[in-house]
Amino acid sequence: MAERRRMGDELTRMKHEPLLDVEKKLIGWSLITGVILLGILVWISYTFFPAD
Amino acid sequence: MATGQAAHGVSEDWLSVWIGLFIFVLSLGVLVGADVLGWGVATAVWTDLGKALVPVSKAYAGLGGIGALVLTYLFLLVVMTIGATALRASVGKFVAGFTFVFWASYICWIVGSWAYLAATADRLGAYKISWSLSLTAEAGFLVALVAGLIVGNLFPGLVEATREAIRPEWYIKTAIVILGGFLGVTAAEKLGLATAVMFRGLCAIIEAYLIYWAVVYFVARRYFGLSREWAAPLASGISICGVSAAIATASAIKARPIVPIVISSLVVVFSCVELLILPFLASAFLYTEPMVAGGWMGLAVKTDGAAVASGAITDALIRAKALAVQGVKYQDGWMVGTTTTVKVFIDIFIGVWAFILAVIWTSAIDRRPGERVSPGQIWERFPKFVIGYVVTFLVVLLIGLGAPALLPKAKAAMGEANVFRGIFFVMTFFTIGALSNFRKLWQEGLGKLAAVYVVCLFGFIIWVGLLVSWIFFHGMKPPLVSP
Numbered sequence: 001m002a003e004r005r006r007m008g009d010e011l012t013r014m015k016h017e018p019l020l021d022v023e024k025k026l027i028g029w030s031l032i033t034g035v036i037l038l039g040i041l042v043w044i045s046y047t048f049f050p051a052d
Numbered sequence: 053m054a055t056g057q058a059a060h061g062v063s064e065d066w067l068s069v070w071i072g073l074f075i076f077v078l079s080l081g082v083l084v085g086a087d088v089l090g091w092g093v094a095t096a097v098w099t100d101l102g103k104a105l106v107p108v109s110k111a112y113a114g115l116g117g118i119g120a121l122v123l124t125y126l127f128l129l130v131v132m133t134i135g136a137t138a139l140r141a142s143v144g145k146f147v148a149g150f151t152f153v154f155w156a157s158y159i160c161w162i163v164g165s166w167a168y169l170a171a172t173a174d175r176l177g178a179y180k181i182s183w184s185l186s187l188t189a190e191a192g193f194l195v196a197l198v199a200g201l202i203v204g205n206l207f208p209g210l211v212e213a214t215r216e217a218i219r220p221e222w223y224i225k226t227a228i229v230i231l232g233g234f235l236g237v238t239a240a241e242k243l244g245l246a247t248a249v250m251f252r253g254l255c256a257i258i259e260a261y262l263i264y265w266a267v268v269y270f271v272a273r274r275y276f277g278l279s280r281e282w283a284a285p286l287a288s289g290i291s292i293c294g295v296s297a298a299i300a301t302a303s304a305i306k307a308r309p310i311v312p313i314v315i316s317s318l319v320v321v322f323s324c325v326e327l328l329i330l331p332f333l334a335s336a337f338l339y340t341e342p343m344v345a346g347g348w349m350g351l352a353v354k355t356d357g358a359a360v361a362s363g364a365i366t367d368a369l370i371r372a373k374a375l376a377v378q379g380v381k382y383q384d385g386w387m388v389g390t391t392t393t394v395k396v397f398i399d400i401f402i403g404v405w406a407f408i409l410a411v412i413w414t415s416a417i418d419r420r421p422g423e424r425v426s427p428g429q430i431w432e433r434f435p436k437f438v439i440g441y442v443v444t445f446l447v448v449l450l451i452g453l454g455a456p457a458l459l460p461k462a463k464a465a466m467g468e469a470n471v472f473r474g475i476f477f478v479m480t481f482f483t484i485g486a487l488s489n490f491r492k493l494w495q496e497g498l499g500k501l502a503a504v505y506v507v508c509l510f511g512f513i514i515w516v517g518l519l520v521s522w523i524f525f526h527g528m529k530p531p532l533v534s535p
Binding site for chain 1: 251
């Protein structure tokens with residue numbers, strides 16, 4: 001419990017860590033890939049696995 | 053999903069598989085004329101309490117409701133205590149705790165089956181009552197959740213005393229393994245629809261890992277200034293599958309062990325809030341799109357327990373509403389089946405995602421000399437209960453497709469197994485509530501993490517989940533109950 005309280009203090013006084021390029025790439029590529037894959041999946045779903 | 057790994061014992065994951073398969077195999081006795089589980093207790097919607105409980109099979113009618121209930125308790129006590137022993141839990145404490153959890157949960161279920169709470173519009177006459185909340189018998193789940201919340205927040209000492217048996221993830225995973233067989237019957241009857249649901253469920257993987265995670269991580273880092281050690285497990289906890297995703301991610305990026313523990317308590321509390329709100333929202337606005345509602349629960353509600361529980365409540369509420377408003381009587385199980393499919397797909401990639409993060413962290417963010425990531429970690433993180441779910445689903449599906457004449461018997465068998473699934477469900481609801489101590493969370497000063505959670509969950513995840521579920525599942529309807 002005491003350790004968890006210290007965590008609360010740590011969270012309020014957290015030091016700023018700038019976003020690295022690799023993190024930006026991870027976020028950007030995840031989103032781009034995600035949107036493209038969702039589009040492909042929608043097409044496959046409605047073309048090959050219709051609801052009826 | 054929690055890992056629930058005992059220090060040196062077997063994991064809750066594997067135990068769920070074995071216990072679920074054990075009950076499943078016993079239920080299959082019906083196929084060869086051996087009614088092994090027919091004494092299990094079923095709870096009927098009641099106006100006369102004396103008629104609330106009955107053995108699930110007429111062959112055991114002589115036992116009476118109370119006899120069936122006591123037998124069911126003893127059976128589960130023995131099976132689960134053997135499991136607790138394998139988990140290296142304290143047997144004495146587990147027996148006491150399980151006894152409390154079982155009876156408290158079951159009483160809630162009986163209360164929830166009161167006709168004024170549970171009876172659907174078409175049954176009011178049969179029960180000779182003029183009104184009902186039409187929550188169906190699943191109202192017992194909500195009663196159990198509320199009772200659990202009361203215990204968890206007002207009687208923390210009782211939770212501590214029974215903690216060995218407060219294991220919602222173990223109960224829900226066992227229920228999901230049993231649920232696989234029930235959904236196998238459903239799929240065998242409507243294979244085309246089941247295939248479409250399963251394929252569309254794949255959207256969940258993309259959404260949870262590639263879209264949710266990226267946005268939550270960005271918001272936590274950029275706008276709330278969280279360090280990487282906190283932001284990555286938190287993003288996994290909010291986006292993927294709650295507890296185990298937070299643990300897997302924390303381990304992948306070498307965060308301190310306390311980080312996922314703190315995040316997990318947050319995940320459980322917020323899952324509980326979602327569980328209380330989203331099924332009712334779905335029932336109010338999505339009763340004309342039942343499968344969208346089912347998919348939405350899987351995409352928006354974190355932790356397996358709360359997600360599948362939300363799916364079950366949504367299934368019940370929407371069937372009741374569709375019947376009352378549209379006069380349409382949907383078969384049960386399709387909405388919760390969609391939720392489960394979506395959730396299982398999300399779960400199975402936790403290991404892969406943890407592996408990817410470990411590679412990125414060790415190679416580009418937090419390089420440590422001589423450190424390498426092994427692909428074996430993917431299997432280590434794989435949620436094993438999924439294996440049990442797939443096995444029970446496929447066995448019953450293949451029986452249904454290979455020998456259609458056996459389908460009615462398979463249905464009866466799964467009906468008997470379903471009794472135990474229901475009990476594991478109601479215990480899940482009760483224990484989720486018992487673990488959700490709002491006051492403790494507030495006292496620990498986790499306001500910043502909670503703020504990220506609130507912003508991402510209510511500002512983004514719930515609505516994108518609804519949108520994606522709509523894109524993939526709109527227009528799909530569960531089959532109707534034959535007149």
